[in-house]
Amino acid sequence: MVEGIAFDWLAENLYWVDSNSDTIEVARFDGRFRRELKMNVTLDQPRALALEPKRGNMYWTDWGANPVIATAHMDGMNVTMLVTTGIYWPNGLNIDDQSSHIFWTDAHFDRIETAWLDGSNREVLLDQNTPHPFSIAVYKDMIYWDDWSQLSIQSANKYTGANVRTVVSGLDSAMDLKIFHNASQQGVNPCSQNNGGCTHLCIVKPDASSLDAVTRVCVCPDDMRIVITPDGREDCQCEAGEKLNLTTGYCMTQGSTCNPDQFRCLDSDRCIPSF
DSSP: OEEEEEEETTTTEEEEEETTTTEEEEEETTSOSOEEOOOSSOOSSEEEEEEETTTTEEEEEEOSSSOEEEEEETTSOSOEEEEOSSOSOEEEEEEETTTTEEEEEETTTTEEEEEETTSOSOEEEEOSSOSSEEEEEEETTEEEEEETTTTEEEEEETTTOOSOEEEEEOOOOOOOOOOOOGGGSOOOOTTSSGGGGOSSEEEEEEOTTSTTOEEEEEEOOTTSEEEEOTTSOEEEEOOTTEEEOTTTOOEEETTOOSOTTEEEOTTTOOEEEOO
16 A cells, blocks of 8 residues: 655655565656665654655654664665664655755654754654644745644744644645655756656665765666666666567567557457457
8 A cells, every 4th residue: 555655856766665465666747667775774664654766765663563763875775774673653754955954753752853954952843733644845944734533734944843824724634745846856866867868767775975965776667677787787688589669668579569557459450458
């Protein structure tokens, strides 16, 4: 079951968490080239997900047996636990690029907290009149969250928690809250032009050789054969009897002109959507 979803607007990749399979996955914006991120940690009950595509990091919450807020590079590597104590039901999570903070909700302790992106300087922002906060979003100087008990979307000042007001009322169990605005989706990264030169998935990540710099890795979808080259790169290859369609990136059976998500009509060789 998908519980959290986030979009890398620079690389045009879609990320999501699945609480049934306990995975974080990525695909192109149109659903092509799906890949499960290989991580050196076992996810229990992942829920919220947030991306930082200009720096190549992702953040998520897990409300399983050992609740945590964690971060990793956007390819799933270099997992770091940021918040491991005083946390129980971390339902919502969001990144504020302007202030370099994360914000999260905890529906067990009925509060909203914030910290620097590295988890330091943790602070309770609101713990009054927040009976069941769920998802959370940030825009300019305000935070917005939905509350399952109050059946509403609330807002407050992101620095002080003051000026709480009801934005929308009469909502029933809103599962997620997103704010999209051109001002908050700016910047460039190595994947933002021509898919970074990758054939399938271009994933941005921090560059360990330089502070605040980013690099990119090209990775393959799960349904392709992955060959590791001598320099450590992934080479996406088709299985025997298949060939790569350079336009779509799909592997096709030799002699076929249809994509894997299509059906070839025997009488006409037409390709039609497969249901």
